Amino acid sequence: MRRRPFRSLAVLLVVGVAALAAQVGALADAGLHGPPTAVGTGGAAATVDVLATQAAVDTLRNGGNAVDAAVVAAAVLGVTEPFSCGIGGGGFMVLHRASDGRVTTIDGRESAPAAMRPDSFWENGTPLPFNDARYSGLSVGVPGTVETWDVALERYGTISLADALAPAIRVARDGFVVDQTFFDQTQGNVDYFNDIPATAALYLDPDGTPHDVGTVFRNPDLADTYARIAHLGAKGFYRGVVASTLVKTVQDPVVSPAANHTWRPGHLTMRDLHTYEAPERAPAHVVYRGLDVFGMGPPSSGGSTVGEALNILEGYPLSTMTREAALHYFLEASRYSFADRGAYLADPAYFDVPLTGLLSAGFAATRRALITGAAATSPVAPGNPYPFNGGGASIQASASETRAGTTTHLTTADRWGNVVSYTFTIESTGGAGLVVPGYGFLANNELTDFNFDSLTHPNRVEGGKRPRSSMSPTIVLRDGDPLLAVGSPGGSTIITTVLQILIDRLDLGLTLPQAIADPRLTQRNTGTTQAEPAFLATADATALKARGHVFSSNPEIGAATGIEFLGGDRLLAAAEPVRRGGGSAMVVSLSP
Helix, strand or coil, X not given: CCCHHHHHHHHHHHHXXXXXXXXXXXXXXXXXXXXXXXXXXXXEEEECCXXXXXXXXXXXXXXXXXXXXXXXXXXXXXXXCCCCCCXXXXXXXXXXXXXXXXXXXXXXXXXXXXXXXXXXXXECCEECCHHHHHCCCCCCCECCHHHHHHHHHHHHCCCCHHHHHHHHHHHHHHCEECCHHHHHHHHCCHHHHCCCHHHHHHHECCCCCECCCCCEECCHHHHHHHXXXXXXXXXXXXXXXXXXXXXXXXHCCCCCCCCCCCCCCCCCCHHHHHCCCCCEECCEEEEECCEEEEECCCCECHHHHHHHHHHHHCCCCHHHCCHHHHHHHHHHHHHHHHHHHHHHCCCCCCCCCCHHHHCCHHHHHHHHCCCCCCCCCCCCCCCCCHHHCCCCCCCCCCCCCCCXXXXXXXXXXXXXXXXXXXXXXXXXXXXXCCECCCCCCECCCHHHHCCCCCCCCCCCCCCCCCCCECCCCEEEEECCEEEEEEECCCCCHHHHHHHHHHHHHHCXXXXXXXXXXXXXXXXXXXXXXXXCHHHHCCHHHHHXXXXXXXXXXCCCCCCCEEEEEEECCEEEEEECCCHHHCCEEEEEEECC
């Protein structure tokens, strides 16, 4: 994705920005959804939102590349999916560059303010309850999203950050139609949103209820914030009035006199914002069925956990098994991989993650040897990857509580073969619940992704550290060329969602749209396996229960998007047909 080949397109792109913004605005007025699948040529995009997908595809149509399209879509999602993502959060981008076949990643994960300590979430000798920790300034990490966009465009894009933000500015000013998902996500936060005047003013009606389905939601403050960033670049966010207001919001939350919760101050400073960086990192990599699978390495646990599970599953002929048997081994591989995730994954700048060992075939063989035809009883103990890591001593394992998170994932590809798989978030649905007054965005609660209830765990809280993540943006290559890109939101279920889609597509004969729509189940080294109701009604569920699997119901697991390269310049873009109200997949030129 070198900039040089596309510089001649700069004039075309600039001319196209106004038309693109107008078209996105028209879609916002229409409140459209879908379609969830598209096949064609010229480039493709898939997101959870039609406005974001359309903006990405129009960017591709106007000569932009996959990175340009990804940032354009992400900026729109920051407007239309504000409880899942936005400039107040962070994320991870995995990208494939067609010019040299290189896969790289950008780590835009939030970091802990320098003043944070292992006991920052402790009071009176015990850790805070989760919601007390979450809805506070304490949980807010240094946001990485704007820096991620800036780095991605500068190194691998062809358009400016200002041009990338133009469609999102239009959507924020003109508004979009509130759907049921937006309403429901607001409703789940009302009891906390109404404590914070800035949050209530933006997301609640005067009577304290969510904005009604079918009404138009506008966010002129966010439009102005985007415009400031467009004018000043990333420093328009990390310095000046936006930064100082974010710091004040975190350090001294403005709370309504009628608030029924305690909102603790946090430690974010201007220096924390000034010194933030989004580094490039080498991807996590395994070979599965002869395919190269690239994911996000630490501080994300996604690439290593998906990779370890695939290495375990490499030893089973899943394609010749019954579906029920294949799902049993999928669940067991996930169970053992999650045990290792809990013990060994953290920010590599603070803990020497044994990534080579975790992703080695030898270590996978030791884990596979523990799997039988019956379900194991969780929690299973972590293995010891150090003999496969070039030496080192093992550590004591510690498990962290897993909670559902609301994130978003987008996938883009262009006609040159560049691909982006990008997952970004503000952590829980609604983040920390703190809207930055006058600037229209929610602060993240990413620091609750630390094992904040432990003073010794590798993923404990420390100043400057990035909390462990489950985000799993993934790109699969065949003989050096892109075959598949996929990812999902969903907290720690992201990992199992991506893993299930991969084995559905690569082993079990499902198409990508079928794999995305397939009823999901998730085993994360817990006593029960969560499954969607549609799966619990199947004969496979009954057979798995006979093997000792214990199920509990989860109404919705993940909300994936993906793109598959079909050969002959044809692309298949796919999003959810139902989950989160359905996603949107588009291509530049539809195939007949």
